[in-house]
Amino acid sequence: MDPIVPARELQRRARSLRRFAAMVEGAQLGALARQGGDDTWYGPTAAAFLEDCRAVDRLVDEAVDGLRRAAVRLDHEARELERLALAPGPIAGA
16 A cells, blocks of 8 residues: 555545534524624523623633644654655655
């Protein structure tokens, strides 16, 4: 197998993770909290809803950051595979 193939697969996966992170980020879940503000309703249930929305926003932000960090790691691994595949030296398996 061409040693570059695994590197290309890692790069493809990294792109997929970045697209998914952008999709999650663009879902505008943060807009949900604005829908439940004081103009909509009052009371302890409304306050609990807004706090839940803020907690979900934080979790979504952490998930998006995690996806992007994973993509960076995959890109790094792909570059390392490419570097090893292109490095002069003995042929693997010979």
